[in-house]
Amino acid sequence: MQNIYKHPRAALTVDCVLFGLDEGDLKVxxxxxxxKPFAGKxxxxxxxxxxxxxxxEAARRELSEEAGVRDVFLEQLYTFxxxxxxxxxRVVSVAYYALVNLADHPLKAATDASDAAWFxxxxxxxxxxxxxxxxxxxxxxxxxxxxxxxxxxxxLPEKFTLSxxxxxxxxxxxxxIDKRNFRKKILGMGLLAETDEIQQDVAHRAARLYRFDxxxxxQLKKRGFSFWL
Amino acid sequence: MQNIYKHPRAALTVDCVLFGLDEGDLKVxxxxxxxKPFAGKxxxxxxxxxxxxxxxEAARRELSEEAGVRDVFLEQLYTFxxxxxxxxxRVVSVAYYALVNLADHPLKAATDASDAAWFxxxxxxxxxxxxxxxxxxxxxxxxxxxxxxxxxxxxLPEKFTLSxxxxxxxxxxxxxIDKRNFRKKILGMGLLAETDEIQQDVAHRAARLYRFDxxxxxQLKKRGFSFWL
DNA sequence: ATTGTTAGTGTGTTTAGAACACTAAGTCAA
DNA sequence: TTGACTTAGTGTTCTAAACACACTAACAAT
Numbered sequence: 001m002q003n004i005y006k007h008p009r010a011a012l013t014v015d016c017v018l019f020g021l022d023e024g025d026l027k028v029x030x031x032x033x034x035x036k037p038f039a040g041k042x043x044x045x046x047x048x049x050x051x052x053x054x055x056x057e058a059a060r061r062e063l064s065e066e067a068g069v070r071d072v073f074l075e076q077l078y079t080f081x082x083x084x085x086x087x088x089x090r091v092v093s094v095a096y097y098a099l100v101n102l103a104d105h106p107l108k109a110a111t112d113a114s115d116a117a118w119f120x121x122x123x124x125x126x127x128x129x130x131x132x133x134x135x136x137x138x139x140x141x142x143x144x145x146x147x148x149x150x151x152x153x154x155x156l157p158e159k160f161t162l163s164x165x166x167x168x169x170x171x172x173x174x175x176x177i178d179k180r181n182f183r184k185k186i187l188g189m190g191l192l193a194e195t196d197e198i199q200q201d202v203a204h205r206a207a208r209l210y211r212f213d214x215x216x217x218x219q220l221k222k223r224g225f226s227f228w229l
Numbered sequence: 230m231q232n233i234y235k236h237p238r239a240a241l242t243v244d245c246v247l248f249g250l251d252e253g254d255l256k257v258x259x260x261x262x263x264x265k266p267f268a269g270k271x272x273x274x275x276x277x278x279x280x281x282x283x284x285x286e287a288a289r290r291e292l293s294e295e296a297g298v299r300d301v302f303l304e305q306l307y308t309f310x311x312x313x314x315x316x317x318x319r320v321v322s323v324a325y326y327a328l329v330n331l332a333d334h335p336l337k338a339a340t341d342a343s344d345a346a347w348f349x350x351x352x353x354x355x356x357x358x359x360x361x362x363x364x365x366x367x368x369x370x371x372x373x374x375x376x377x378x379x380x381x382x383x384x385l386p387e388k389f390t391l392s393x394x395x396x397x398x399x400x401x402x403x404x405x406i407d408k409r410n411f412r413k414k415i416l417g418m419g420l421l422a423e424t425d426e427i428q429q430d431v432a433h434r435a436a437r438l439y440r441f442d443x444x445x446x447x448q449l450k451k452r453g454f455s456f457w458l
Numbered sequence: 459a460t461t462g463t464t465a466g467t468g469t470g471t472t473t474a475g476a477a478c479a480c481t482a483a484g485t486c487a488a
Numbered sequence: 489t490t491g492a493c494t495t496a497g498t499g500t501t502c503t504a505a506a507c508a509c510a511c512t513a514a515c516a517a518t
Binding site: 409412413428431435437 | 467
């Protein structure tokens with residue numbers, strides 16, 4: 001294949017790290033490759049960027065095609081451009097990470113695809129290409145960002161208990177949190193709206209359900225409020 | 230030009246936002262374009278990525294060729310991939326930002342290039358392509374990151390006074406800082422090494438010069454210390 | 459020697475974070 | 489129906505960090 005272009009070109013892909021939360025366990029969706037190179041190995045969902053779609057559009061398309069999820073939180077992570085990262089030829093990959101709520105988008109939606117499966121984020125098998133590096137970067141970003149932007153809610157169902165929220169933060173911050181201090185602080189921010197519902201089908205006292213009030217967050221942000229946990 | 234490749238390809242460029250600090254004024258280096266498109270307009274230094282260099286290498290090469298600077302702090306910022314961002318054809322650009330110390334790398338080194346000039350970061354002319362957007366993103370990143378990583382030192386000479394450092398933070402945080410509280414906090418971190426030198430050629434009491442102790446920072450980081458200002 | 463300019467220094471107050479333990483509500487099974 | 493089990497929900501005290509604040513010291517220039 002000879003280069004007919006004025007400037008040398010690299011093939012361009014997007015790869016997505018899709019996180020989900022399953023009972024206090026942080027999960028990542030992986031796809032088992034069918035084609036060479038790395039046939040049979042697990043890899044992040046992703047693929048080539050088309051000439052008439054933006055990078056964000058490509059990432060959403062791949063998430064929809066390969067993982068069966070749509071309308072999720074999505075953010076660009078980093079662009080990986082080592083010369084030898086793909087054994088075939090020069091391929092530059094723009095990595096994204098996405099957050100999905102496993103309670104509403106249940107596991108089966110994605111596992112229907114049969115070659116996709118959820119793994120605990122810190123117990124993944126050996127991955128194709130430099131995907132292990134991408135996953136590490138995504139975990140670092142998620143664990144860092146969850147502190148100063150209210151993105152964690154994207155991993156929870158629309159209505160959740162304060163304990164679920166606390167467990168999420170315990171997973172991300174990798175340390176136990178005091179229940180009373182946590183509730184005082186998070187309720188004090190005024191970002192949670194109490195619903196009139198409570199947890200169902202639990203073998204103990206049922207907890208109140210809350211919603212994240214995104215509109216209120218936008219208002220407060222304009223007035224200089226900054227989220228911090 | 231027809232596409233002979235299996236996958237559609239975009240041309241790939243890097244663009245660099247090079248920051249410098251001039252007496253408490255944050256500056257950006259721009260290059261006046263000689264070629265179409267946008268001939269005559271100011272733009273960020275940058276250019277096409279070669280097939281056998283990494284993205285970081287491409288960014289450093291462009292900084293060296295177009296801005297005459299080497300061995301500077303450099304970090305990937307974001308990848309811009311809107312379909313119409315270049316009027317000629319699809320071009321995806323990996324943006325970087327870099328920090329240079331204008332006192333040691335004096336202005337002339339770069340202005341020798343004649344088509345390069347420093348502008349105050351918040352008074353730039355109209356820029357080519359989507360470079361205004363890239364600059365905005367770089368400023369936001371710099372102003373955010375300077376709080377929790379000691380990267381500001383990259384903008385200062387090796388030996389600096391506490392007042393210089395304070396002014397740097399006042400520019401980045403966009404608010405005045407109390408002198409006594411600032412000194413207490415920054416010296417309390419133990420990251421500054423007092424030198425035995427003082428400021429020269431000033432028409433008032435000369436201030437002591439300090440160095441940033443990068444080794445000490447690495448040590449402390451391992452022990453869980455986190456920089457915060 | 460007087461003026462101008464920046465360097466350098468300490469204390470009290472306020473605020474936010476950290477530590478900590480019991481009662482309430484509900485399910486389940488004997 | 490009672491007792492055992494599980495998680496929900498709730499305040500106060502202590503501690504550490506942030507904040508507000510004003511004067512003297514050193515040096516150069518005239």
